Amino acid sequence: MQLIACPWCGPREEVEFHYGGQAHVPYPDSPAELSDEEWALYVFFRDNTKGRFAERWNHTTGCRRWFNAIRDTTTYRFESVYRLDDPKPPVTELARSRRSTAP
Amino acid sequence: MSPPFRTASGGRIDRATAVEFIFDGQTLTGHPGDTLASALLAHGRHQVATSITLGRSRGIAAAWAEDPGGLVQVEEPFPEPMLLATTVELFDGLVAHGLPGQGRLADVPDSARYDAVHHHVDVLVVGAGPAGLAAALTAARAGARVALVDEQSEAGGSLLSGTERLDDAPALEWVAAAVAELAGSPEVLHLQRTTAFGSYDDGFVLALERRTDHLGAAAPRHVSRQRVWRIRARSVVVATGAHERPVVFADNDRPGTMLAGAARTFLHRYGVLPGRAAVVFTTNDSAYDTALDLSRAGVHVQAVVDARPEGSPRRREECEAAGIRLLPGAVVTGTQGVERVTHALVAPFADGAVGAGSAIACDLLLVSGGWNPAVHLYSQARGRLRYDEVLGAFLPGERLDGLTVAGSAAGVLDLAGCLADGRRGARAALTALGITPAADDRLPAAPESAVPTAPLVLWRVPDTSGADGSTSFVDLQRDATVADIARAIGAGLRSIEHVKRYTTIGTAHDQGKTSGVLTSGITAELLGIPVQDTGTTTFRPPYTPVAFAALAGRDRGRLFDPERVTALHEWHVAAGAVFEDVGQWKRPRYYPRPGEDMAAAVLRECAAARTGVGILDGSTLGKIDVQGPDAAVLLDRLYTNMMSSLKVGSVRYGVMCGVDGMVIDDGTVLRLAEDRFLVLTTTGGAAKVLDWMEEWVQTEWPDLRVHCTSVTEQWVTLPVVGPRSRDVVGAVFPGVDVSAEAFPFMTWRDTSLEGVPVRLARISFSGELAYEVYVNPWYAVAVWQRLLEAGRPHGITPYGTETMHVLRAEKGYPIIGQDTDGTVTPHDLGMAWAVSKKKPDFIGKRSFARPANADPLRKQLVGLLPVDRETVLPEGSQVVEFLADGELPPPPVPMLGHVTSSYRSAELARPFALALVRGGRERIGETVHVPVDGTLVPAEVTGSVLVDPEGARRDG
Numbered sequence A: 001m002q003l004i005a006c007p008w009c010g011p012r013e014e015v016e017f018h019y020g021g022q023a024h025v026p027y028p029d030s031p032a033e034l035s036d037e038e039w040a041l042y043v044f045f046r047d048n049t050k051g052r053f054a055e056r057w058n059h060t061t062g063c064r065r066w067f068n069a070i071r072d073t074t075t076y077r078f079e080s081v082y083r084l085d086d087p088k089p090p091v092t093e094l095a096r097s098r099r100s101t102a103p
Numbered sequence B: 001m002s003p004p005f006r007t008a009s010g011g012r013i014d015r016a017t018a019v020e021f022i023f024d025g026q027t028l029t030g031h032p033g034d035t036l037a038s039a040l041l042a043h044g045r046h047q048v049a050t051s052i053t054l055g056r057s058r059g060i061a062a063a064w065a066e067d068p069g070g071l072v073q074v075e076e077p078f079p080e081p082m083l084l085a086t087t088v089e090l091f092d093g094l095v096a097h098g099l100p101g102q103g104r105l106a107d108v109p110d111s112a113r114y115d116a117v118h119h120h121v122d123v124l125v126v127g128a129g130p131a132g133l134a135a136a137l138t139a140a141r142a143g144a145r146v147a148l149v150d151e152q153s154e155a156g157g158s159l160l161s162g163t164e165r166l167d168d169a170p171a172l173e174w175v176a177a178a179v180a181e182l183a184g185s186p187e188v189l190h191l192q193r194t195t196a197f198g199s200y201d202d203g204f205v206l207a208l209e210r211r212t213d214h215l216g217a218a219a220p221r222h223v224s225r226q227r228v229w230r231i232r233a234r235s236v237v238v239a240t241g242a243h244e245r246p247v248v249f250a251d252n253d254r255p256g257t258m259l260a261g262a263a264r265t266f267l268h269r270y271g272v273l274p275g276r277a278a279v280v281f282t283t284n285d286s287a288y289d290t291a292l293d294l295s296r297a298g299v300h301v302q303a304v305v306d307a308r309p310e311g312s313p314r315r316r317e318e319c320e321a322a323g324i325r326l327l328p329g330a331v332v333t334g335t336q337g338v339e340r341v342t343h344a345l346v347a348p349f350a351d352g353a354v355g356a357g358s359a360i361a362c363d364l365l366l367v368s369g370g371w372n373p374a375v376h377l378y379s380q381a382r383g384r385l386r387y388d389e390v391l392g393a394f395l396p397g398e399r400l401d402g403l404t405v406a407g408s409a410a411g412v413l414d415l416a417g418c419l420a421d422g423r424r425g426a427r428a429a430l431t432a433l434g435i436t437p438a439a440d441d442r443l444p445a446a447p448e449s450a451v452p453t454a455p456l457v458l459w460r461v462p463d464t465s466g467a468d469g470s471t472s473f474v475d476l477q478r479d480a481t482v483a484d485i486a487r488a489i490g491a492g493l494r495s496i497e498h499v500k501r502y503t504t505i506g507t508a509h510d511q512g513k514t515s516g517v518l519t520s521g522i523t524a525e526l527l528g529i530p531v532q533d534t535g536t537t538t539f540r541p542p543y544t545p546v547a548f549a550a551l552a553g554r555d556r557g558r559l560f561d562p563e564r565v566t567a568l569h570e571w572h573v574a575a576g577a578v579f580e581d582v583g584q585w586k587r588p589r590y591y592p593r594p595g596e597d598m599a600a601a602v603l604r605e606c607a608a609a610r611t612g613v614g615i616l617d618g619s620t621l622g623k624i625d626v627q628g629p630d631a632a633v634l635l636d637r638l639y640t641n642m643m644s645s646l647k648v649g650s651v652r653y654g655v656m657c658g659v660d661g662m663v664i665d666d667g668t669v670l671r672l673a674e675d676r677f678l679v680l681t682t683t684g685g686a687a688k689v690l691d692w693m694e695e696w697v698q699t700e701w702p703d704l705r706v707h708c709t710s711v712t713e714q715w716v717t718l719p720v721v722g723p724r725s726r727d728v729v730g731a732v733f734p735g736v737d738v739s740a741e742a743f744p745f746m747t748w749r750d751t752s753l754e755g756v757p758v759r760l761a762r763i764s765f766s767g768e769l770a771y772e773v774y775v776n777p778w779y780a781v782a783v784w785q786r787l788l789e790a791g792r793p794h795g796i797t798p799y800g801t802e803t804m805h806v807l808r809a810e811k812g813y814p815i816i817g818q819d820t821d822g823t824v825t826p827h828d829l830g831m832a833w834a835v836s837k838k839k840p841d842f843i844g845k846r847s848f849a850r851p852a853n854a855d856p857l858r859k860q861l862v863g864l865l866p867v868d869r870e871t872v873l874p875e876g877s878q879v880v881e882f883l884a885d886g887e888l889p890p891p892p893v894p895m896l897g898h899v900t901s902s903y904r905s906a907e908l909a910r911p912f913a914l915a916l917v918r919g920g921r922e923r924i925g926e927t928v929h930v931p932v933d934g935t936l937v938p939a940e941v942t943g944s945v946l947v948d949p950e951g952a953r954r955d956g
């Protein structure tokens, strides 16, 4: 059971949080002007990234605030958390590894 | 009189106190400090069980949780299946018997308490042996918050099993001093009889403390029997020691065959001689300690059989002085005996080949094939293992953040090394946490020990018995042999995980503590590949078995899930209500009168509401207070209809959809002020709708000046329903003009009752004239009583959720989540009128324009009237086309939809149903078939509103 660092509360048990899917998928400005396909892309389609992924999380049983996180979907490690009004951090840099090479 | 195999003195047992117990019907004695296994061995008893599939005799083969042999069932004081005799602490009145491979669950309830504690520390040390104690002392002296857990009844680990000395005194004196020092450190939690059984992310470790198991019937009732410790550690030091592993040979399961180190434990810790005449078979130096100690204690050590060509030159002199015969370059190839070993078969061994052998008489055959570090917790934390060629063992292969392995769990096998490694592990943990180790963290001096002769890695002795490995047991608990591994490989399996599943090795009670690495070694050998390429199977929690009762803790029965009750709950109970669970709420379902079943009670309650007056406790309705200058903007975006045009003092029904256009909740909205609304949701949807509002406000529209909060529990809601409701409400609140003109439908009024604020709303979920009464829960009972009092002349009838459902279904009002399933739009429900055409956008709007949502063959909500006027169609029944011959065609039968709600109607004097039916509105007037219990019930399709379709009744 991992700890998730809420940007407002600090590290808390993962059971306090709810997953909110891919981050940075804004509600379209003018849905009426979108084609059916464009609208369907917004409603139904999300990336299924292997590796670092920008996600939304909600501290459901804590402060109840939403925030964003960069998480590695292969290791489950949270590499950074950031507030909704923070810019998306670059996800290309090499992640800090939990492991270091044995002596 | 002492049992025959009890030594004259020594050990950690309380010889002054005798304990009586019954095993397999025989009354025996032991001492406090014994385990069931040591007490049985003191009576000369090795065989305790029979094996699961072959029925072979099995005995005590180790001294603790790694034992694959001694499975017992405890009967008294409380039945418990499948415990190891080696881990059951002896107490007066224990009744147990050996098991044929599997146990029996208790058929009486477990009355013991179980609980759980959360604990947070800087450093958690698992294991109170030399390395663990050194680590805990180092961390405690630095002022860190420390937890030390150890699974034995007392601290000391391997020191309990030997005669080692530290600082020129018995090592256990240092152990006692260390325990005392830790006890005096305010930031240290030290728990014995506590097994860390699972290691998870971010330093989370689960440990089971056995608090009263060792007390038997004397256990105090108020103390929990077992406790799960949920420990969150910033850093974990794993000092869990090592398990000795056997060497596999033919008939190696015969009782009297035991790990060499275990015999030393039984001698020194429990004062028990595990036999009179021993043969020791080893591949390494550690078994020589056992041989010499047993010899000194009076056991005749017949021979030390050492598979290494030179044996142990280092120990040769000591053994010769003790008169122990040394047989280097030899192996044990098999055993003789029936229920107990009588002979070890010994043969020369060179370059993997076995020569001609001979039998050596013995009643005890001790085996050591080396040591497997107990890497379970490290491995559970996803640490990778590496194979060490010299030790023939898998060791931690990398550093993990926040988890250090120390002592023999890391492959350090000498005492001085373990002490130093424990301190090193703790210092590393402290440094990582930014805590400075104390200047003085001195450790006791261990005597110099010579470098041992290198061990030989030997997994198995070639089978010369003619049985082809079919009696060479790898996993005694599964009766799995070398022949089984060979069969798995013959079947084409290569992965150790597949071999495990094919042979079932490692899947029993002991989870392969002795058999796992042997299987890797033997599999590698048979495949002709290096062991490191085979690897090990995955280590998974729990390390040792944990009872479900302990994991459940106090979360049982009524405490399993919170129960929510309304302010009127006691009244409902006293009135004899039958309750139903609605989410976590307890709601009255109906109020039966003597002799009434549910159907009769509901018909009576329905008739009262339709012809007189009924009253409901609707307090569970979700209520959300939405405030702020942009409150109306938010609701306009979330509801399909227009809320901003709602006048203060008025009420509007609204529907909420997801972005996909499917209905997620419905309810009424009261406008309390220009900048304030009270949003009512379904009982089950209350939390979800608040979350939904928060999600949009926070993530998409942070510019909106609006706040939402739940006020569900701040108001009770008491609908007074029926043609006589005006008389009742008017009588209780004389200050309110309750006439239809002054107080129209879908409006609300504030009033007060003796100074208590009350809100009244003309909302109807039944189609009848109705007033909802809102009041602070403190006054719920008083207001409810007054309404009942005022209603008595009109026969006011409390009704429950079942009647509420019938009344609303008769009006075609859907229950979201019962009549809908996440694929239903407002249009499907016949609620196009609730979808605004004026608003430029709202959540779900764009999806209504998708072609699929315009399909005339979508499932639509309609009414169904069974033609026989008898059958209550079971909810969930499928709806199919009318079949003239009355026979269902062979499957697949094309489905038109399904029944979503179905009741008996007092008003209609017949059963009716709501259903989602393909192109349903086009089918009104047609007859369809509903298969019920193998017969086809014809039903007429109708509109969804079956009672008062004109809405003539709502004003009374």
Ligand SMILES: [Zn+2]
Residues within 6 Å of the ligand: A006, A007, A008, A009, A010, A059, A062, A063, A064, A065
């Ligand atoms: Zn938070």
